[in-house]
Amino acid sequence: MNTVRVNLGSRSYDIVITPGDPAGIGPFVRSVLRKASTALVVCDANTQAHGRAAEATLAASGLRTGFATVPAGEPSKSMEQLAKLYDALYDLAADRSTAVVAVGGGVIGDLAGFAAASYNRGLPLVMVPTTSLSMVDSSVGGKTGINHPKGKNLIGAFHQPAGVWIDLSYLDTLPEREFLSGLAEVVKYGVILDADFFAYLEANAAEIRARAPQALMHIVSRSCRLKADVVEKDEHETTGLRAVLNYGHTFAHAFETCGGYGTLLHGEAVAIGMECAARLAQKMELIGADFVARQTKLLQALALPIVPPAQWRTDELIAVMRRDKKAVGGQMRFILPTRIGEVKLFDNVPEPLVRAVLESR
Amino acid sequence: MNTVRVNLGSRSYDIVITPGDPAGIGPFVRSVLRKASTALVVCDANTQAHGRAAEATLAASGLRTGFATVPAGEPSKSMEQLAKLYDALYDLAADRSTAVVAVGGGVIGDLAGFAAASYNRGLPLVMVPTTSLSMVDSSVGGKTGINHPKGKNLIGAFHQPAGVWIDLSYLDTLPEREFLSGLAEVVKYGVILDADFFAYLEANAAEIRARAPQALMHIVSRSCRLKADVVEKDEHETTGLRAVLNYGHTFAHAFETCGGYGTLLHGEAVAIGMECAARLAQKMELIGADFVARQTKLLQALALPIVPPAQWRTDELIAVMRRDKKAVGGQMRFILPTRIGEVKLFDNVPEPLVRAVLESR
Numbered sequence: 077m078n079t080v081r082v083n084l085g086s087r088s089y090d091i092v093i094t095p096g097d098p099a100g101i102g103p104f105v106r107s108v109l110r111k112a113s114t115a116l117v118v119c120d121a122n123t124q125a126h127g128r129a130a131e132a133t134l135a136a137s138g139l140r141t142g143f144a145t146v147p148a149g150e151p152s153k154s155m156e157q158l159a160k161l162y163d164a165l166y167d168l169a170a171d172r173s174t175a176v177v178a179v180g181g182g183v184i185g186d187l188a189g190f191a192a193a194s195y196n197r198g199l200p201l202v203m204v205p206t207t208s209l210s211m212v213d214s215s216v217g218g219k220t221g222i223n224h225p226k227g228k229n230l231i232g233a234f235h236q237p238a239g240v241w242i243d244l245s246y247l248d249t250l251p252e253r254e255f256l257s258g259l260a261e262v263v264k265y266g267v268i269l270d271a272d273f274f275a276y277l278e279a280n281a282a283e284i285r286a287r288a289p290q291a292l293m294h295i296v297s298r299s300c301r302l303k304a305d306v307v308e309k310d311e312h313e314t315t316g317l318r319a320v321l322n323y324g325h326t327f328a329h330a331f332e333t334c335g336g337y338g339t340l341l342h343g344e345a346v347a348i349g350m351e352c353a354a355r356l357a358q359k360m361e362l363i364g365a366d367f368v369a370r371q372t373k374l375l376q377a378l379a380l381p382i383v384p385p386a387q388w389r390t391d392e393l394i395a396v397m398r399r400d401k402k403a404v405g406g407q408m409r410f411i412l413p414t415r416i417g418e419v420k421l422f423d424n425v426p427e428p429l430v431r432a433v434l435e436s437r
Numbered sequence: 438m439n440t441v442r443v444n445l446g447s448r449s450y451d452i453v454i455t456p457g458d459p460a461g462i463g464p465f466v467r468s469v470l471r472k473a474s475t476a477l478v479v480c481d482a483n484t485q486a487h488g489r490a491a492e493a494t495l496a497a498s499g500l501r502t503g504f505a506t507v508p509a510g511e512p513s514k515s516m517e518q519l520a521k522l523y524d525a526l527y528d529l530a531a532d533r534s535t536a537v538v539a540v541g542g543g544v545i546g547d548l549a550g551f552a553a554a555s556y557n558r559g560l561p562l563v564m565v566p567t568t569s570l571s572m573v574d575s576s577v578g579g580k581t582g583i584n585h586p587k588g589k590n591l592i593g594a595f596h597q598p599a600g601v602w603i604d605l606s607y608l609d610t611l612p613e614r615e616f617l618s619g620l621a622e623v624v625k626y627g628v629i630l631d632a633d634f635f636a637y638l639e640a641n642a643a644e645i646r647a648r649a650p651q652a653l654m655h656i657v658s659r660s661c662r663l664k665a666d667v668v669e670k671d672e673h674e675t676t677g678l679r680a681v682l683n684y685g686h687t688f689a690h691a692f693e694t695c696g697g698y699g700t701l702l703h704g705e706a707v708a709i710g711m712e713c714a715a716r717l718a719q720k721m722e723l724i725g726a727d728f729v730a731r732q733t734k735l736l737q738a739l740a741l742p743i744v745p746p747a748q749w750r751t752d753e754l755i756a757v758m759r760r761d762k763k764a765v766g767g768q769m770r771f772i773l774p775t776r777i778g779e780v781k782l783f784d785n786v787p788e789p790l791v792r793a794v795l796e797s798r
Binding site for chain 2: 198
């Protein structure tokens with residue numbers, strides 16, 4: 077078992093990573109939320125079994141529980157599903173000490189997290205991520221939100237969890253494509269922050285794909301630590317530091333918006349986005365062909381896609397990128413690599429270069 | 438002109454109180470939000486003229502502006518109207534520096550404030566309160582939110598404004614009943630925090646009712662300072678200190694919920710709630726008849742109601758009070774006075790006493 081501490085003053089919390097301990101959730105919630113007497117478990121159709129098991133351990137730990145299920149998939153990050161969670165909290169007679177326990181992937185974490193952030197002006201949240209992607213990314217850092225019909229995550233709040241419980245045994249039953257998708261964010265941490273970690277991924281790609289327990293423990297723990305380091309320095313994305321986490325994401329969000337949510341998994345969009353960002357950085361002469369080749373080779377070793385589907389219209393992608401949350405005054409901003417382990421923010425990237433990268437597919 | 442500084446570390450801001458300077462809003466927004474290039478003005482049908490004037494001064498100060506109007510009244514604190522503001526922000530191509538400028542009473546401040554809190558995970562907010570109630574209460578302190586069909590302000594966030602612009606000349610055209618309603622919160626500050634201020638209100642009730650400019654400047658400035666003192670000590674209502682502001686409000690929220698929003702103005706519900714709280718405190722032998730008499734006399738001198746309408750069912754009121762946001766584990770908690778200028782939190786108030794207060798109408 078590893079513990080990663082996220083140091084945010086009064087909002088500090090622990091990420092506990094266990095090889096497998098489904099009965100541990102109840103005691104964990106108890107230990108991080110001593111005042112809680114009730115808990116609402118939120119899950120989707122895919123994580124209902126994990127959710128029911130979590131509910132049982134919470135009940136065994138003396139909590140009065142509620143249970144809410146939403147349909148699986150990105151469309152559940154909606155005002156409608158949010159309203160259903162508000163109803164579930166009301167029916168549970170939730171008070172300000174009621175814990176919201178999000179058992180699922182990024183969609184559940186984002187949706188349940190925003191419900192927790194906004195019900196009664198803030199309930200404590202415990203993240204129980206069940207996918208590789210949510211374990212290394214969305215369950216850490218306090219971003220919560222839902223989608224607007226015109227933009228992903230356009231409605232949301234920063235709301236740090238009271239704790240994160242990562243049980244790696246959930247990965248045993250995760251479908252292959254979904255498991256691999258989460259690895260894109262792991263590669264990202266290597267590129268943006270840690271050349272040694274990148275080299276570890278290159279050397280251990282086969283073990284990782286085979287879900288070897290020790291490899292999973294290492295990549296999840298290291299990814300959480302790297303993300304926590306960034307979040308600690310820029311909790312609310314105000315200094316620009318946290319923006320490094322968006323490497324590949326300006327492209328990825330445009331792909332997801334134009335493709336309609338659901339065509340690509342988020343991690344797949346990020347993998348293609350990182351490939352595009354690397355090629356953009358090469359065109360800007362920030363890096364050489366060697367960087368692009370190493371990143372491409374690693375993404376391919378992890379069976380991740382690198383080529384944007386042909387049907388997307390470049391004009392539409394560019395228009396979406398100009399509206400990106402991180403855009404300011406309509407300028408195009410990108411996080412681009414300068415070497416393995418380092419990225420920087422570039423304002424005012426010339427549109428023709430972005431266009432060229434998108435059109436060379 | 439008076440300035441009240443709210444000291445909250447990186448979230449500190451100024452409340453500027455002017456006797457009348459409608460052209461001052463644009464320069465004020467510019468001065469508190471140097472990075473903003475766009476602003477969305479939000480108002481309702483009643484404050485549309487003030488909103489358009491504000492928009493003109495924002496445009497004159499070089500900001501690109503958008504304008505959104507919602508129907509007047511409490512029902513606009515809904516998911517539907519919130520979604521309309523999200524659309525307006527999207528249509529304005531809002532980025533994280535876009536200012537949301539709330540021109541109106543508490544409904545507009547709460548609704549626009551929550552839209553600002555939750556769009557793009559947080560936009561800067563400038564409050565321009567136009568009613569006596571919002572000037573002394575809701576525009577200060579960072580509470581934002583909308584209503585759930587089953588509970589007032591059940592959905593919301595703490596989101597401090599970047600600045601508050603109070604133009605007392607807006608009060609000139611405020612309908613009498615609405616103007617008086619806001620004075621209930623002013624009386625509240627005297628009762629809970631400041632015996633001298635309470636005595637000032639007793640001595641100057643006639644001038645206040647006549648809206649004498651110097652009296653208005655004093656009561657608004659003093660109320661904002663008193664509220665700011667409390668908010669500074671307990672920004673997120675976690676230590677219990679901020680709870681003193683809820684004097685009269687556990688009753689008031691139940692009145693508003695059971696009466697359907699709109700039957701009573703919020704300040705009227707608070708006035709009746711303070712009367713009930715004082716009588717409850719008397720039954721608990723915390724205060725004597727002299728306290729109740731002084732408070733009753735002042736509320737009446739300001740033409741505020743003190744008797745709960747007869748049609749409310751006691752059982753229903755009690756059930757709502759048990760679900761109050763400030764309730765914990767279903768216990769009834771009340772802020773009750775111990776003398777003029779001091780209140781304390783009482784847990785576990787016996788239900789029969791609450792019932793007796795409600796039934797003695």
